Amino acid sequence: MSTLLVPPPVWQARAVCGRPELAPLFAGESADEMAEAARVCAGCPVTGECLDAAMREEGSAPAKDRAYVRGGLTPTERATRYRLSVAPVDVDPGLLAQVEALLRDGLSNHDAGRRAGMSTESVGLIRRALGIPARMTPRPTYPSARAAFTALAAPLGGSHGHIVWKGPEYIRIGTESYTRYSPRRVGFEVAHGRRPQGRLQSFCEHKGCIAGGHATDQTLRDARPRSRRRSAARRRG
Known part of the structure; x- marks a missing residue:
């Protein structure tokens, strides 16, 4: 044979x-x-x-x-x-590289998706396809809003006072116990020296800006002259 x-x-x-x-x-x-x-x-x-x-x-x-x-x-x-060829997600190669870098830097699926403009579910599929372990480290905790701001915030540059956030979507503030803070809340407390009251509203044209001077809480809105409040109410109506 x-x-x-x-x-x-x-x-x-x-x-x-x-x-x-x-x-x-x-x-x-x-x-x-x-x-x-x-x-x-x-x-x-x-x-x-x-x-x-x-x-x-x-x-x-x-x-x-x-x-x-x-x-x-x-x-x-x-x-x-x-x-990646068998993962049920179709991603542009450039965007895929960005998501992979974010995941390898330790970001959660949610935080990586927020930065890349992608759903948490799609980022999870990419994580599994690349074999990147799920993040096991806890969210960072800081003793004060000022400490968190110093570590994670940075001026954008220019003359408009924009400030961008380099950290996760939420952090912890406190020592023995902690409070969950958003980046915008951190920026407001540092700028005004107090915690915001009621809902924080940003009036900044730059998406993602956390500058405290570019947002108002209920106390600031209530302190505005009545004529301005009426004008704002008419615009909303």
Whole structure:
């Protein structure tokens, strides 16, 4: 009984990695070796065919069961590519990279979605597809609104006094017990030296600005001249 030998695909003859002097590089598994191999792959005319073949052969295998750089991607990158290909979410590559960076920075699904303009559910699908563990660290707690403001707020620049928030959607203020604070509440308390009364309303044209001087609470609204209150009521009506 004879065994038929299947010839290698035609594209393999054009692969840069087929050069004898490059064989040791593409058999290396260190980070430096794989980085250099990926650089070489970037100039290869058959990178696409190589990657397609690797993805078919490896299927759903985890990164630990994949080896070497193939098609310009490391084992981890190929495993991630597979997980994303079967994830039930269609995301622009640029937006996907932004969401991945936010998740790896430790943001929750909700906070990452808020910054990227994506639903919490879609971010959760991306987290699972990328294999990024759920955030286990508690929300940050600060002794005062001023401390939180110093750590997480920053001026936007320009002459309008806009302030942007660099932290999560909510934080904790307190020592023995804590109170849940929104960024806008932090900004108001720092600016006015007191906690807001009633609902906080922003009148700032810059989305996301938390400057306390760009918002009012019920006390400030009640203190406005009656004529201005009547005008505001007519505008709302």
